[in-house]
Amino acid sequence: MPSRKLNLSIAAGVALTFGAATVLAEGYGPRPEGVAHGTEISEGDLALWDIDIEAPTGEGLPEGEGTVAKGKEVFAAKCVACHGEEAGGGAMYGSMVGGIGTMTERPRRLTPGSMYPYAPIFFDYTRRAMPMDSPMSLTADEVYSLAAYIYHLNGLIPEDFTMNAETMPTIEMPNRDAFMVDDRPDASAERCMSDCKPIGTVADGDQKS
Numbered sequence: 479m480p481s482r483k484l485n486l487s488i489a490a491g492v493a494l495t496f497g498a499a500t501v502l503a504e505g506y507g508p509r510p511e512g513v514a515h516g517t518e519i520s521e522g523d524l525a526l527w528d529i530d531i532e533a534p535t536g537e538g539l540p541e542g543e544g545t546v547a548k549g550k551e552v553f554a555a556k557c558v559a560c561h562g563e564e565a566g567g568g569a570m571y572g573s574m575v576g577g578i579g580t581m582t583e584r585p586r587r588l589t590p591g592s593m594y595p596y597a598p599i600f601f602d603y604t605r606r607a608m609p610m611d612s613p614m615s616l617t618a619d620e621v622y623s624l625a626a627y628i629y630h631l632n633g634l635i636p637e638d639f640t641m642n643a644e645t646m647p648t649i650e651m652p653n654r655d656a657f658m659v660d661d662r663p664d665a666s667a668e669r670c671m672s673d674c675k676p677i678g679t680v681a682d683g684d685q686k687s
């Protein structure tokens with residue numbers, strides 16, 4: 479529940495302002511009803527920022543679709559200055575094409591084609607971070623089209639591929655099985671959303687050394 483999380487962090491910020499010692503001694507105490515200051519943020523406002531795409535399922539991918547041809551156009555208008563012709567490397571970044579099969583070589587060549595284990599990662603990253611000088615400015619159709627263009631340049635999909643929420647997760651990425659699950663004990667922390675232990679205390683199951 480995103481709004482609850484926000485209220486909690488606002489409450490924490492206020493408590494900290496009035497003295498860290500109080501927080502450490504008493505924890506956060508009961509959460510006050512409603513917001514303590516400012517106005518309640520609406521779920522609608524939060525939705526604009528709740529844009530995570532799950533991988534490998536692609537859950538969260540929006541409606542819309544894109545094609546290689548449209549992606550080529552958008553790329554020429556909004557990406558080529560930094561990423562170069564046909565994403566082969568430009569003023570700001572190296573190639574986004576090729577490198578497939580180099581993961582066990584030195585140097586590896588990391589590109590969306592060679593590295594990403596799941597195709598929807600491109601959507602999440604590009605929508606939130608690119609173009610670098612104007613992030614979050616692309617439409618869903620533009621991002622789908624750019625994904626089609628880049629994955630096509632990488633030889634992963636045919637030129638007539640239609641990219642959308644259904645098709646994107648089905649693309650077989652070459653590096654799909656090369657990632658391993660990080661099972662170190664300190665990497666398994668679970669997010670706490672209610673009745674959380676005060677910050678600074680050790681959660682059940684955590685190792686102390």
Ligand code: HEC
Nearest residue numbers: 556557559560570571574588589590604608609610611624
């Ligand atoms: C102003 C320069 C600039 C523009 C314009 C720009 N990029 Fe980038 N892009 C970068 C830089 C710099 C990085 C590396 C960022 C990093 O490593 O943190 C990057 C990284 C990326 C990556 C990650 C590459 C990888 O190997 O994982 C993708 C994908 C990408 N850009 C796509 C795009 C697309 C699509 C557009 C056009 C809509 C675009 N970029 C426009 C500068 C730019």
